[in-house]
Amino acid sequence: MSTIADIQNEIVAEFEILGEDRESTIFYIMELGETLEPYPESFRKEEYTIQGCQSKVWLVAEEQGGKVIYKADSNTDITKGLISLLIRVLNHRSPKEILNADLDFIPRIGMGNILGSQRSNGLVAMINQMKRYALAFQNKQNA
Amino acid sequence: MFIQVNSIRRLFPILHQEVNGNPLIYFDNAATTQKPQAVLDTLTYYYEKDNSNIHRGAHTLADRATRQFEETRESIRSFIGARESAEIIFTRGTTESINLVAKTYGAKYLQKGDEILISTLEHHSNIVPWQMLCDQSGAILKIIPISDTGELVWEEFERLLNPKTKLVSIVHASNALGTINPVKKIIEAAHAVGAKVLLDGAQSTSHLDVDVQALDCDFLVFSAHKLYGPTGLGVLYGKRELLEAMPPFLGGGEMIREVTFEKTTYNTIPFKFEAGTPSIAEVIAFKPALDFITSTGKANIHRHENDLLQYAVELLHDVKGVIPVGTAAEKIAVFSFNIQSMHPFDVGQLLDAKGIAVRTGHHCTQPLMQRLGLEGTVRASFAVYNTRAEVEVFAQAVAKIASLKNK
Numbered sequence: 394m395s396t397i398a399d400i401q402n403e404i405v406a407e408f409e410i411l412g413e414d415r416e417s418t419i420f421y422i423m424e425l426g427e428t429l430e431p432y433p434e435s436f437r438k439e440e441y442t443i444q445g446c447q448s449k450v451w452l453v454a455e456e457q458g459g460k461v462i463y464k465a466d467s468n469t470d471i472t473k474g475l476i477s478l479l480i481r482v483l484n485h486r487s488p489k490e491i492l493n494a495d496l497d498f499i500p501r502i503g504m505g506n507i508l509g510s511q512r513s514n515g516l517v518a519m520i521n522q523m524k525r526y527a528l529a530f531q532n533k534q535n536a
Numbered sequence: 537m538f539i540q541v542n543s544i545r546r547l548f549p550i551l552h553q554e555v556n557g558n559p560l561i562y563f564d565n566a567a568t569t570q571k572p573q574a575v576l577d578t579l580t581y582y583y584e585k586d587n588s589n590i591h592r593g594a595h596t597l598a599d600r601a602t603r604q605f606e607e608t609r610e611s612i613r614s615f616i617g618a619r620e621s622a623e624i625i626f627t628r629g630t631t632e633s634i635n636l637v638a639k640t641y642g643a644k645y646l647q648k649g650d651e652i653l654i655s656t657l658e659h660h661s662n663i664v665p666w667q668m669l670c671d672q673s674g675a676i677l678k679i680i681p682i683s684d685t686g687e688l689v690w691e692e693f694e695r696l697l698n699p700k701t702k703l704v705s706i707v708h709a710s711n712a713l714g715t716i717n718p719v720k721k722i723i724e725a726a727h728a729v730g731a732k733v734l735l736d737g738a739q740s741t742s743h744l745d746v747d748v749q750a751l752d753c754d755f756l757v758f759s760a761h762k763l764y765g766p767t768g769l770g771v772l773y774g775k776r777e778l779l780e781a782m783p784p785f786l787g788g789g790e791m792i793r794e795v796t797f798e799k800t801t802y803n804t805i806p807f808k809f810e811a812g813t814p815s816i817a818e819v820i821a822f823k824p825a826l827d828f829i830t831s832t833g834k835a836n837i838h839r840h841e842n843d844l845l846q847y848a849v850e851l852l853h854d855v856k857g858v859i860p861v862g863t864a865a866e867k868i869a870v871f872s873f874n875i876q877s878m879h880p881f882d883v884g885q886l887l888d889a890k891g892i893a894v895r896t897g898h899h900c901t902q903p904l905m906q907r908l909g910l911e912g913t914v915r916a917s918f919a920v921y922n923t924r925a926e927v928e929v930f931a932q933a934v935a936k937i938a939s940l941k942n943k
Contacts, residue, residue, distance in 0.1 A: 415556045415889035423882070423940075447881040447897050447912070468911070469879035509885070 397490060400482050401498035408502040418507055419471060426473025429480070432466035443518050447511065448472040450519055454526035459534070460485045461527055465519075475508075475516055483523055488531035492524055539840040544832070545921050547572040558891030561926045566711050566739060566870055566917035567895050568761045574824035575765060582817045590816055591790065591807075605816055608823040609806070615826050616756060617747035618773055625779070625809045626819055629770035630738040631661040633757035634705070636772055636809065637734055638665035640782040641755075642703070648674030650702040653731070655680040655688055656907050657710040657717070660900045662736050666705060675702070682907065686713040686862035694725065701731040708740035712899040712915065713862025714845075714870030716744070723753055732778070738762055742919075743841060743868045745834050748773055765825035766818035772809070779805045786811040837920045841869035844918040844927050851931035857942030858934060861913045869918035872899075875934070877941040880912045883934075887914075890933045 395403075411418045436453040443450040448469040455462050463484055465476045482498070483491050499505070505513045545551055548570045553560050562570060582604075588597035590605050606621070613621040627633045642665075646652070652666050652675055670677050678701075680693045697704075704726040709716045723733045734755040737746050741758040748756050755778070760769040774782075784791055784802055788811035793801040802808045829837065848871045852858045857876040875883050884896035897912040898905045905912060916930060 413557070416886065419886055419889055420940075448879065469882050471882050471885055509888070512885075 394485075397482055397486065397494050401496070401501075404478060404481070404498045405501045415507060422474030422478075422507075423470040424474070425477045426467075426470050426475075429466065429473055429477045430464060432464055436464070437466070443515070443522050448515060450476065450515070452476075452519065452522055452526075454523070454530075456488075456530045456533075459487055461488060461491060461530055463523060463526070471508075472512065472515065475504075475512070476519065479519060479523060488527040488534065491527035492531065496520060539832070539836050539920060541840070541921065541923050545923075547574070547828070548921050549573060549576070551921060555891040555893070556889055561890075561892040561922075561929060563916040563918060563922065563926070563930060564893045564895050565919035565922075566762070566915065568767070569742065569764045569919050570921070571766065572764055572825065572828050574828065575821045578821040578824050579766065579817050582820050586820075587817070589813055601816055601820070604820045604823070605814075608819045608826075611823050611826045612771055612773075615830065616741070616773055617749050619749065620776065622805050623773055623776055623779065625772040625774065625806045626814050627757075627770040627772050627809075628768055628815070629759045629761075630736065630757045631770070633755075633770050633772035634661055634734070634736070635665045636785045637755055637757075637774070637782075638669045640785050640809075641732075641778065642666075642669040642675075643673070644781075644783055646673045646675040646702055649700065650675040651678050651696075651698070651700045652676070653678050653680060653693075653696055653701050653704045653706075653726075655706055655717070656682045656904055657686070657688070657707050657713065657715060658705075658901070658903075659707065659711055659736070659738070660902070662705055662707060663903065679903075680706075682715075682904075684908075685864050686710065686715045686908075687864045688715075688717055690718075693722070697725055697729050697731070699729055701726065701729055703732050703734065705734040705736065707736040707738075708746065709743065709868045709870075710862070710901075710904075711739050711870070712901040712904055712913065713864065713872050714739075714867035714917075715862060715864040716740070716866040716868060718866075719753070720751055723751055727752070739868060739870075742829065743834070743838050754778055760818065760822045760825065763822075763825055764828055765822040766815070769815050769818040769822060776805065779809070784808050784811070788812045832920060838868075840920060841918045841922075842867075844922055844924065845869040845871055847924055847927050848916065848918075848931060851927065852934060855931075855935045855938055857938035861908065861910065871916045871918075872913040873916075873934075874910065874913055875938045875941070878937070880914045883914045883937055886937050887930070887933055890929070892930055892933060 441451045441453050450467045452465040463480050467473045550570045586600045588601045590602040609621045609624045612624045666677050678696050681689050708719050726733045732754040735753040737756050737758040742763045756773040758771050761767040791803050791808050791811040793803050859874045861872040880896040895915045
């Protein structure tokens, strides 16, 4: 299985093909959002939301065989695309791998610049929440 | 006379730049307008040559700063047709102006059971201060409903108005939809039951003639930065007899006549409401902004902006998936819309990729969005320096985005 670093390198290579054109980059991110698995409706509740200023995110995680499985959704297509990237990198990893992951693909593809400050803050909130789930599973494993 | 838009654009240095590889198209004028060179020059000149505290300094610089500061007050008086410049109070913005009235006039005169009337169209800044006042005084907030086109329902307004109504605080032109309210009629009807009227002119003062004596409004509030002026500066107009009867807002320097530890007496208006050192540079630099509007002519500005609005409506009328929001008969140049199956935030980001600046979201009017059953809208708002060519680029970009989800 590819490592977190391998997948991040893949993503960076894909974004390099898009070049500097911001519109095509955003269109691509929106397309990625369409690949997200359907979000389980029973978890579409306030306690699973990460509140941004304009976009809303639902995130839930479970542990299967020592690996973390994330499911997430958003009410905006661009944010869905961002979620799909994070899930691609972090899904089916051990809590330890997730907690140690340096998500350097985000600065490498210039995401902050593409997204602007509102969505970048949302992205940080999403990553923090994913790591909190991983920490909870790790604590459970160690208990 | 018609607008010579290219000559006007030359006065605004910020417009001449590329954003994300495209010429900037600035359609977020309802949030804030850009500043002409004369405003920028005045700010710089003030700090280079005249900077000094006003009203008390016994030296030449203080005298120059004070004179210019008071000249702006006089310009504003003339701009809104007030009787005297003492009726012009400087604040930090529309929000502070409304809070000032709520905390002074409201606290003194509104009692349990009294009613304050606002509308569904209001900005949060014309909702929350009254809710706070109602919490403290026991007064009751009543809401004038709107129709699906975004216009006040007149019969409901008349029905809500009664002798218990002490204050009507109403927006002149809606920031989210552009609707122009029939404020002259509203003020007459409110006065007939003995209510005072506060007019929120944040959006109207840059587009429409607003004459406080002709309208006979009791208070008018607005912000300089939406009138091509600096940020951090607002205006409260109030009728002299009201301002004199109101208790002070903030305590401190400038607002006093005499201070002893036993008793303090207050200064006369307008100074009674201007505690502390004001935004001197911004006040002084607001005058060239007002001069720009006056010399261009409000009627010309309104005609030009309305032409841009009608053009945008026409170009996007038949585009599949584009849903205009707010279709009142009388509007300032605000084009609010949604795209079927898309979130406004995504639409805004895609327009930004093309160098087009718009606002997305609830526009600080959440109750209005709830009434319309929307999470938010995309809002393009036009100013005197915008062009038909920009509207065309915008319409093409919107049509392309709409086609993504509306084949």
